[in-house]
Amino acid sequence: GDSVTQMEGPVTLSEEAFLTINCTYTATGYPSLFWYVQYPGEGLQLLLKATKADDKGSNKGFEATYRKETTSFHLEKGSVQVSDSAVYFCALNTRGYSTLTFGKGTMLLVSP
Amino acid sequence: GAVVSQHPSWVICKSGTSVKIECRSLDFQATTMFWYRQFPKQSLMLMATSNEGSKATYEQGVEKDKFLINHASLTLSTLTVTSAHPEDSSFYICSARGYEQYFGPGTRLTVT
Numbered sequence: 735g736d737s738v739t740q741m742e743g744p745v746t747l748s749e750e751a752f753l754t755i756n757c758t759y760t761a762t763g764y765p766s767l768f769w770y771v772q773y774p775g776e777g778l779q780l781l782l783k784a785t786k787a788d789d790k791g792s793n794k795g796f797e798a799t800y801r802k803e804t805t806s807f808h809l810e811k812g813s814v815q816v817s818d819s820a821v822y823f824c825a826l827n828t829r830g831y832s833t834l835t836f837g838k839g840t841m842l843l844v845s846p
Numbered sequence: 847g848a849v850v851s852q853h854p855s856w857v858i859c860k861s862g863t864s865v866k867i868e869c870r871s872l873d874f875q876a877t878t879m880f881w882y883r884q885f886p887k888q889s890l891m892l893m894a895t896s897n898e899g900s901k902a903t904y905e906q907g908v909e910k911d912k913f914l915i916n917h918a919s920l921t922l923s924t925l926t927v928t929s930a931h932p933e934d935s936s937f938y939i940c941s942a943r944g945y946e947q948y949f950g951p952g953t954r955l956t957v958t
Contacts, residue, residue: 738889770949777850777939777949778890823889833880834947836889 736761740824740837747814747844755809755840757798757824765826767791767800767807768834772821781809781822814844848874850942852950859930859957867925867953869940875920876942881913884937884952896923930957 741756759765766785770778782791787802796811807824824837849872859865869879877898882890894915895903902915912934914926923942927934935957941949 775951777951778941779949780946833892833895834890835892838887838889 736765736826736828736835738824738826738835738837740822740840742838743821743841745840745842747842749816749844749846750813751844753809753811753814753818753842755822755824755842757807757809757837759805759807759824759826761805761826761828761835763828765828767798768825768827769796769798769807769809770823770825770836772823772839774820778823814842816844816846818842819844848872848942848944848948850940850948850950852938852940852953854953855951856954857956859955861931861957862929864926864928865930865955867927867938867940867955869923869925869942869950871921871942871944871948874942874944876923876944877920878943879917879923880941880943880947881915881923881925882939882941884939890939893925927955930955932957 737760739758768783769781771781772778782793784791784800790799798807798809821839821841823839825834827834851870853868879896881893884890893908896915896917898917904910917923939952941947
């Protein structure tokens with residue numbers, strides 16, 4: 735079945751450092767790929783998405799490129815801020831728009 | 847953006863009792879809502895898909911008689927955990943499908 739593997743956290747960075755959170759997937763067909771972010775005490779929010787190979791999703795300085803050859807969708811940001819501290823979930827769907835398969839989530843802690 | 851609320855945000859109940867969790871889409875109508883369960887340091891697991899006016903579709907391995915889902919209106923879905931046991935203790939998250947999938951903040955259930 736479909737699955738998503740994320741690097742384990744927490745990832746601890748200083749402000750303005752470069753961020754990479756790795757995500758790889760296994761899926762039948764051609765999945766759409768997503769990154770969601772969960773700030774403390776809040777629900778998940780869609781951060782960015784890509785629907786086909788070589789697409790790049792971007793939002794709020796975060797980027798991820800859909801790499802079909804490596805089945806990856808790594809999240810990157812050039813300069814993190816304290817306000818980026820949150821849990822980040824990589825997800826995919828292949829069963830239509832509705833059903834999402836999530837990775838375990840990666841906690842990011844950014845210190846001043 | 848679209849907002850989804852959950853109530854209560856946390857609940858403690860005794861073993862053998864039933865607990866109802868509400869999921870509301872506050873500023874949009876959602877014909878489809880989803881219920882997830884999240885264990886500590888694990889990914890979100892889809893429990894069921896709730897469709898307004900019809901029976902919920904449960905994922906394999908989820909007991910439909912234990913986790914009762916009702917989606918009686920376009921803005922409200924409820925999850926009732928019947929005859930709760932300590933192993934039902936978990937974090938339950940709902941989402942509602944609008945333009946994208948919008949998530950609630952989650953409900954922490956502890957069964958003593």
